[in-house]
Amino acid sequence: MxxxxxxxxxxxxxxxxxxxxxxxxxxxxxxxxxxGRDLPWRRTDDPYHVLVSEIMLQQTQVDRVLPKYDEWLQRYPSLSALARAPEEQVVKAWYPLGYNIRPRRLHAIAREAVASYGGELPSDEATLRSFKGIGAYTAGAIRSFAFRQRxxxxxxxxxxxxxxxxxxxxxxxxxxxxxxxxxxxxxxxxxxxxxxxxxxxxxxxxxxxxxxxxxxxxxxxxxxxxxxxxxxxxx
DNA sequence: GTCCAGGTTA
DNA sequence: TAACCTGGAC
Incomplete structure (x- = not known):
């Protein structure tokens, strides 16, 4: 009962x-x-920038993401730049955000985007969700923040x-x-x-x-x- | 010193 | 449903 x-x-x-x-x-x-706070990823709708910020924010609070976000985009300014980088270097660049599966998956997303999607991030729910590391929340965030979908x-x-x-x-x-x-x-x-x-x-x-x-x-x-x-x- | 937050995956 | 990491709160 x-x-x-x-x-x-x-x-x-x-x-x-x-x-x-x-x-x-x-x-x-x-x-x-x-x-509302003025955060750097709110001044862009570049899909790659949104992707980076959302993966970083998945299990990490805003204050700790802020410095790393800028640093990351300087080092890897695009999906193709990230795709070219060696995985272990990418993981080191992630420190100290933690949960190191995230940089590996972000890296894999960049490589798959380059290999299969013309270097662009797909915008539809199903394809986004097909990437490891993009779950329900992150797919919604990317769709609404990068592609302005409802x-x-x-x-x-x-x-x-x-x-x-x-x-x-x-x-x-x-x-x-x-x-x-x-x-x-x-x-x-x-x-x-x-x-x-x-x-x-x-x-x-x-x-x-x-x-x-x-x-x-x-x-x-x-x-x-x-x-x-x-x-x-x-x- | 212990506890807790925080999406996604297996 | 636990594992994943780190820093901040208590």
Whole structure:
């Protein structure tokens, strides 16, 4: 009796109502305009630059990626430049970001792009996902940031924001919940401002709707948030 | 000193 | 569901 859920495979009633979607988009973009961070990979839509930043950001926080991002692009300014480099040198250049499978996979992506895709990064979901190292989040990030497609993203920050605002209770780690968060994110992405909207989601999770002590007092979304007021000292 | 974050893969 | 790395928080 632990599992009792309605057997409706594809519900739409648990998606945010249109009015709440509009409030969410408007409030978030307004917040981003005032408080969003100015990060180097937000000043470009070059697919290679986006790829590098997203692979670096996969398991590494912004502050540690910042210096390495610039250094990397100077050393390997293009997919073909990276493809030409010896793998072990590429791995050394990655230090100290850690998780060294990432530079090997980034390198392999560059070589495959040169070998099979005319030196360009493919833009479609299926091909992106076919690369080792590009999962659901990174594919969405590349599609929205480099190719301006209306693609959703869910990383840890985004998941926390959407869970609190639109779900509120339950176990965020459950597979069904994660799937629901993806559907919510897809429902929220605006047709315009995809780039800014997705960047704003992540900034908001990193700066306001943080894991430990969310800043509900200054949160522009508290009015529609199911988790508000979040009790940081609850346990 | 211990714990934790953080996508993707096998 | 654990393994992968490193630095920062506690």
């Amino acid at each position: 632990s599992k009792k859920r309605a057997a409706s495979p594809r519900r739409t009633d648990d998606l945010p109502a249109p009015a709440d979607r509009r409030r969410f988009r408007t409030s978030l973009l307004a917040w981003y305009g005032r408080h 693609a959703a993203i869910v990383d840890t920050n985004v998941a926390r924001v959407l869970f609190r605002v639109f779900v509120g209770t339950g176990d965020p780690k459950r597979h069904a919940v994660k799937q629901r968060l993806w559907r919510i994110s897809e429902a929220l992405v605006p047709r315009r401002h995809v780039f800014d909207f997705n960047q704003a989601l992540m900034d908001f999770g990193a700066m306001v709707c943080v894991a430990r002590k969310p800043r509900c007092l200054v949160c522009p979304l508290s009015r529609i948030c199911r988790a508000y007021p979040f009790d940081a000292d609850g346990q």
